[in-house]
Amino acid sequence: MNDLLETELCGIQMKTPIFTGSGTFGFGEEFADFVDLSRIGGVVVKGTTLLPRRGNDGIRITETPSGMLNCIGLENPGVEVFLRETLPRISKYHMNVIVNVSGSSVEDYGKLAEMLDVEGVSAIELNISCPNVKEGGIVFGTDPKAAAAVTKAAKEKTKKPVIVKLSPNVTDITEMALAVEGAGADMISLINTLMGMEINIHTWKPTLGNITGGLSGPCVKPVALRMVWQVASKVRVPVIGMGGITTAEDAVEFFLAGASAVAVGTVNFADPAATMKIADGLECYLRQKGLSHISELTGKLDLTF
């Protein structure tokens, strides 16, 4: 047992404070050949909606300097299929399943939270920040009042911890964080992808079928780190930091900035075992620094010069 990294957040027991980024890790089962899924703090599964969604047409991904753009468009089988088929199928992995949900109305979020208040689900993450679909939550993610309303609607319908995932596509991220904390969010995760685009100079058309997409990967890490630091300095609830984390060293920066846990996303595509390597690397770092637990890093950014 590895007590250096064992963490409890909002009643969820985790072997490591390492989550997976929604949409980068399927339902966890796709990675079973490469990782011990029960060692991941929370497997945040693909964004789920009330009804099935087929996602966007055309090209859905493109690599960019030190990152990638995607415009999947929340393709998913819908919450009913998730509950009936997916959840029973993945229960054998004994992982903390965190369901990321998106809605097109405040009521949708309440309904989804209620339907997912079942055994086998450890927490619910509200996606109020998908940049790739009109009804994918971004409207809730850029207006503090709407973000609070969505958070409250979900909290009223579930006993599970509710995580709210913030969009970086706002002027003041702390305003959004304080709004959802005030509405009862148990944890805040950030950042979702930054809106971007790419143009094909031979055809003069956008590369992506949806014209714009969400930017992720190492290129967004400095922005993500700055936002995690700003938010963690303002809120009391635990913050899950994410955005371009590729190595244990990257993760250490997010803990120092104030994160209580981190999520790993785009790097899973290049290295399906990345979560395990980051966990091993964090242990190694803590030992080298003579620390006895990962929580000793959280928020320890030294601002004295």
Added chain:
Amino acid sequence: MTLPKYVEDARILTQKERMEGVFEIIVSSEKIAAEAKPGQFVQLGLPEGETILRRPVGIAARDEEKKRLTFFYRVVGHGTGLLASHQAGDNLSILGPLGHGFSMEAKRPLLVGGGIGLSPLLSWAQAFPGRADVLMGGRTAVELFWQEDFRPFVREIHITTDDGSLGTKGFTVAILPELLQKNSYDCVMVCGPERMMRAAAEIAQKAQVPCQVSLEKRMACGLGACLSCSVDGQDGRRRKVCKDGPVFWAEEVFP
């Protein structure tokens, strides 16, 4: 059923340009070379720091004894351009074997391919020597260097070129009806541009010969997680090219 997948270091043994912009690369591999089925692919990773994502590449041949895999690729962008700059001795990373390949039950198939699409078809020919015929097409004779790769493993090679510089002049599928009529093939396996695959599937259906197509899509993970590569199935359900394919029965994905 899904078999185990592996991440392996793959040292480049040889890399040569077979025609302008088309490369053949042979790399070292133990587990993937031992287990890959015809039509499967790998996600090929460049040395750390060069790219963020892996690139999907079809397996063209495997040698379990010598622990080798052969791939072909066309330089189409940044990633494949970087790959072309690497030399024997350099280390790559391969993730695989991925996806579902071509039918292993066929006794006498016709392989139909154009361009780089001939690469996964070669893996079938190599796995079952002496069973298949191949119909290959290209714009000009230069693009049909594939003949020498297929010759040891197939019975007949049929060729078309757009300009008539080799074989029959015209599109690849133009001579498909005649070939299907003259021979008793039990399967048509197609890989190439989508238009060609759709046309071939339609002809095969008319001739009542089962047809498989190998689709190509951009993908990030290759494991069924990122959903970059999903396509519509005829039944209304979505399919992932990486996991449910890349090889599908034509009627599953084409109208």
